[in-house]
Amino acid sequence: MNIFSDFRKQIIDVIEGLSSDGSLPEGLNLDRVAVDVPRDAAFGDLSTNAAMVLAKPAGMKPRDLAELLTGKLADAEGVSTAEIAGPGFINVRLDDDLWRRCLGTVLQTGKAFGDSDIGGGAPVNVEFVSANPTGPLHIGHARGSVFGDVLAALLRKAGYAVTREYYINDAGAQVDVLARSAHLRYREALGEAIGQIPEGLYPGEYMKAVGAALAERDGDRWQESLESEWLPVVRSFAIDTMMDLVRDDLAALGITFDVFTSERGLVEQGRVDTVLDGLEARGLIYTGTLEPPKGKKPDDWEPRPQTLFKATEFGDEVDRPLKKSDGSWTYFASDIAYHQDKHARGFDTQIDVWGADHGGYVKRMKAATKAVTGGAADLDVKICQIVKLLDKGEPVKMSKRAGTFVTLRDLIDEVGPGVVRFIMLTRSNDAPLDFDLTKVTEQSRDNPVFYVQYAHARCHSVARMAADAFPDLDADQTADLGLLTDEAELALIKLLAQWPRVIEGAAQAHEPHRIAYYLYELAAAFHGLWTKGKEQTELRFIVESDRAQTHARLAMVSGVRTVIASGLELMGVEPLEELR
C-alpha cells in the first residue's frame, strides 16, 4: 500500500475523466504530475502540482484548472479536504482512517512493507569494490563496498533483478609486481635471507603468508627457475590468495557477490580484440598523436602516435589511448570490452561505483559504453568521496609502521560491521565523510547509529513491559486502530506510510543514504512521542487502566519497529533489541 502512488492514480483518473467529458483537451502529457508531501504539515497531507504543470497545455489559468480539479477531488474516496494554495498547488488532507489502514498494512505485511514493483523485474548490474587484488581492503574501500551493496539491496526491494558484480583487475602490470613480491616471500619461506624488500615491490607483512602457502604447495620447484617460468604460476596463485583475502574481508562486512569477472579472462578469450575490431570496423579507432595537457605538461612528454578511440564522438573531451607502447591493451581497452560484456549478458542498466580518484574517467567510460552498445545500455557511475578517519575529532595518521590500523578488517574489529555500514551511509556519496572512531560508538543523539538503534530497542522494550501488564494481549492485527487519535500518533503513522515512497525515490535516484536519513527522522518522531507520554501519562503506550487503548498503541509501536528493522536490514545492519 503506497498512499502516494495510489493518490496519484486518483488524480490521473480525475484528469482523464475531465478529458473524456470535454472539460480538458485529450492526450495531455501527465508525466510531470507529481504528488509530494508538503514541507509544512499545515498545508495538508499531500500536495500536487497538477494544475500548474497542465495549465499551459490545457490552455487554462493554473488557478482555474486547480478549481476544476479540486471540485472533483473533494468528492474522491478517502479525501477529507482539497484546497488551492499559492500559484495553484492543490493541498489535500486524507481521512485519518486511511492512514490508520496504512498502519494495518504495515502490521500485515511486516518487513515486506515498502517492497515495490517499479523495477518491473528489469536486470540491473551493480559493479562495486573491484579493488586490485594486490592486498587487503582498506578504509577507502569500505565506503564503496557498503554503498554498492546497499544500493543493490535497495534496487532489489524496488523490484529490479539485481546482480552484484566484482571486476578483478588481474591483467595489468600491478599483478606482476604482486607475483614478484610473492616470489620473494616464497624464497624467504624456503629459508633464504631476502633482506630489505626492494623498492617497487609490495612490502606488506600479508605477503609472507602467500609465500609460505606457495612453498607449502609447490616445495622448492620455483626457487631457482627463470622468472618467465614461475611468473604465471606465482601470479595466479597470489591473485587467488588475495581474492580469498578480499572475499573474507567483505564477508566480515556481510557482503557477497553474484559474479566475479576476470579482466585476464576477457583478454585471454579474445574478447577485447573482438570488441575493438568492431569499433575499428566502424571507423572509431585510429592512430593519432595527442596534444599535451595545457598548463601541466609532464616533464618527459614527447609527442607519440598512439592507437586512439574516438571518445569525442560520444561526449568526451579528447580521444583516449587503447594500447601501451609494448602493444598490449590499456586497462581502458579491456574496460570497454567488459562493459560490452555486461551488456551482452543482458544488462541495459549498469551502475559502476568508483572512488573519488577515478572521477576523471567517467566521461570516457560512458562514451565507450554508448559506442559499444549502440546507445542501448545506460551507465551510471557513482563516485564515492573520500573518508576521513578521525579519533576524537583528530585525524588518524595512517602509518602501517606505527601500528595505527588502516585495513577494513581492523576497522570492523574496532567498531563492528553494523556501525561501519550505517556510518558509511550518513552522507550523500558525493560529500566527503568523517568517520570518527570515538563518536560512532557514543550513545548520543549525534551518533545516528545509536539513535536509530535506540528507537528500535525502545520498541522492543515497550513490548516486553506490555507483556507484564497485559500478558494475554492479542496480536497487533486485532487492535482497534481507531483509538489512535492524537496528532502526534497520526504524524508518526503518516511517517510510516512514507516508507514505500522513500524506497522508490532512493532506488530511482541511486541514493541509498536516503534510507539512513529517513530512519533517523522516524526515530526522532518515535522518541518524541515517547517523551510526550512521559509528560502526559494519558498518552503513554501502556495505559494499565485501558486495555484497548494499550492494544492500539502497541500495534503502532510494532509498526515503527517493523519499519526501522526493515530499513536497518536493507542497510545490512542488525537491528538490536537491547542496548546492553
Place this chain on the structure above:
RNA sequence: GCGCCCGUAGCUCAAUUGGAUAGAGUGCCUGACUACGGAUCAGGAGGUUGGGGGUUCGAGUCCUCCCGGGCGCGCCA
C-alpha cells in the same frame, strides 16, 4: 590551462530531482525528565544557499560568467 565533484546556520551536512516560509545534528541560550528503558524531549537565537546575469508561474536545484576548495589530466588500474 582543461574536465569532473563541491560551495547551504559558527561547525558537519540534508533538502521529496524545478515547488510553497531552505531543514537536522552539533555548538550557544532556556526549560521538561526520580523512570513503559538513563543515554532523551520541548523551545529560542542563528541564512542575500560563494557572487553576478539568464531560463519560468516558481531556482539551493537548470544555463552562463566569475571567486574559492577537492580529485583527475598520454602507454597505473
